[in-house]
């Protein structure tokens with residue numbers, strides 16, 4: 655799986671530092687800028703949409719989610735569940751509502767899921783939490799008519815892990831509806847965690863090889879079942895070659911297993927504005943997501 659094993663430690667570190675690949679902003683300012691833009695966008699979304707914030711989906715402190723309701727939610731509605739990035743160690747749901755405005759105005763609810771980032775959260779815990787949040791949503795909100803997943807970077811990894819969940823494990827009550835997503839949009843994600851073991855990213859995560867393998871979607875690509883959802887793998891032009899390789903290889907593996915998958919290579923964007931621009935109605939990815947949802 656990839657030529658990363660032949661790279662020097664410095665080269666690998668470079669490949670897995672998205673901030674070093676943007677032609678737009680330098681590495682020392684791009685992450686702060688990303689935080690500022692997503693926080694401001696989330697503030698705007700909270701001011702304009704009807705919301706339920708900090709809804710607990712489990713007992714843990716970090717197990718909370720924010721719901722941005724569609725402007726008109728008298729009937730049933732589809733929901734886009736957004737899983738934030740931040741290399742499993744930073745960001746939170748509190749700056750992850752920026753994509754809501756163009757979606758809620760079109761009748762789609764947006765849910766920003768919180769999870770316990772490292773070092774508090776272990777990789778296995780984060781995966782379990784995100785899975786549980788979906789089970790909670792379908793159980794608690796019968797007005798939900800279809801779940802769409804969207805994850806960015808580390809969040810795209812978590813979303814991909816949700817795609818091969820054995821939902822029978824989540825059925826405490828026998829007749830709970832199964833929260834099978836109808837579609838998934840995986841943006842600039844990591845699908846093989848092994849290279850990360852050899853970088854600074856693992857300092858906080860502290861994953862063993864076994865944990866990295868168990869949590870690598872690339873190693874668990876299962877044949878598509880009839881209910882398998884549509885998957886859109888999105889990668890930015892200015893993502894690093896390693897990030898671009900991971901998206902290409904994961905989308906190919908899913909396709910070979912019979913999944914309905916498209917790879918969207920977005921020109922003119924980097925690892926950060928590829929997702930930030932979801933706050934804009936005219937952004938191509940916003941329109942692609944709305945189109946995916948309206949076709950269901």
Ligand SMILES: N[C@@H](CC(=O)c1ccccc1NC=O)C(=O)O
Nearest residue numbers: 671672673739740741742807808
């Ligand atoms: N240290 C990383 C930070 C990073 O990758 C990141 C930061 C904010 C949001 C998403 C990120 N990437 C994946 O989750 C970098 O060099 O860009």
